[in-house]
Amino acid sequence: MxxxxxxxxxxxxxxxxxxxxxxxxxxxxxxxxxxxxxxxxxxxxxxxxxxxxxxxxxxxxxxxxxxxxxxxxxxxxxxxxxxxxxxxxxxxxxxxxxxxxxxxxxxxxxxxxxxxxxxxxxxxxxxxxxxxxxxxxxxxxxxLMMYGKPGALCSTLIRLGNTYGEHTGGRIIIHKKLTNTDLSNLIGATRESVNRMLGDLRKCGAVDIVDGLIVINDISHLQGICHCEHCPKEICRI
CATH class of the missing domain: 2.60.120.10 (Jelly Rolls)
Structure with missing residues (x-):
């Protein structure tokens, strides 16, 4: 029943x-x-x-x-x-x-x-x-197809933020633990490529990793890389 x-x-x-x-x-x-x-x-x-x-x-x-x-x-x-x-x-x-x-x-x-x-x-x-x-x-x-792997990764991070994110202090904490292998499977890239791209984003301060969670510090930087079209959140989600 x-x-x-x-x-x-x-x-x-x-x-x-x-x-x-x-x-x-x-x-x-x-x-x-x-x-x-x-x-x-x-x-x-x-x-x-x-x-x-x-x-x-x-x-x-x-x-x-x-x-x-x-x-x-x-x-x-x-x-x-x-x-x-x-x-x-x-x-x-x-x-x-x-x-x-x-x-x-x-x-x-x-x-x-x-x-x-x-x-x-x-x-x-x-x-x-x-x-x-x-x-x-x-x-x-x-x-995934139009702006290369960096664009695909940035788009995926934005979608993760819309789906699992908590906005606090101007940052977005993604409350879903994902490995770099998970991220690579989401964008069709190798884990090594994701490691490198995340490293570049961390160096410029756009993202950070805190207690195993991805934190978006500068979403406008990610939006610029993936040429964000500002879709509604029911579409821009993972």
Whole structure:
């Protein structure tokens, strides 16, 4: 039996679904607990479910045959995870790994399609979610491809600041411990390149490392390197 929390106790995706439509979607979900290291799905699995993250963190990644990993998204509380694919075999293109103990709501794609067909307002909200997700993907690949690895790293640091950052004293403390290997997987670079680029940013005072956490001292410097277009925070996130 699902023990879904009340709407006021959840973290919701405020930019997409209305309260009424969000409640309807939650009412059809089954709540599951996922331990760190487990997977929501693997690349190639049937894309027949959507997931809502109540708490925790889920990494969506793509791996090459050589074993190199590219982290595409890091989903957190309030995010919806799933692949809406009306054409083709409906298989996942990525792997979703649970990074920390998480609570996730699950809804079958058939139930989601029922809600979409039943109510035009719900369908519009779903389209907003899809559009928002596509725009997030487009801006990420723009940053990865157009301004080199330094631009990709600076963009990623800004996105991390928007997702996990705490603004204090003119600085942004990113409350998510990431290794240089994690950062390299986020931008498709080598760990050695990330070491060097972070060193350059620390030398000029733009960033610092305090107790294992990345601190952004001068976000305008990072914005200049990645040619920041000042996207809204629901788009400029990790």
């Amino acid at each position: 699902s023990t879904l929390p009340a709407l006021e106790d959840t973290v919701r995706n405020t930019c997409c679904f209305s309260d009424a439509n969000f409640t309807r979607m939650l009412s059809m979900m089954t709540e599951i607990k996922m331990p760190a290291g487990s997977h929501l799905f693997w690349e190639g699995d049937a894309a027949d479910r959507f997931y809502y993250i109540y708490s925790g963190c889920v990494k969506l990644s793509k791996s090459s045959v050589e074993g190199k990993e590219l982290i595409v998204y890091m989903y957190t509380s309030g995010d919806i995870v799933g692949q809406a694919d009306p054409i083709g075999s409906r298989t996942h293109s990525y792997t979703a790994e649970v990074l920390e103990d998480s609570v996730v709501g699950v809804i079958d794609q058939q139930d989601m399609e029922f809600l979409i067909c039943q109510d035009g307002a719900f369908a519009m909200d779903f389209m907003k979610w899809m559009g928002n997700h596509h725009r997030l993907t487009q801006t990420k690949f723009r940053d």
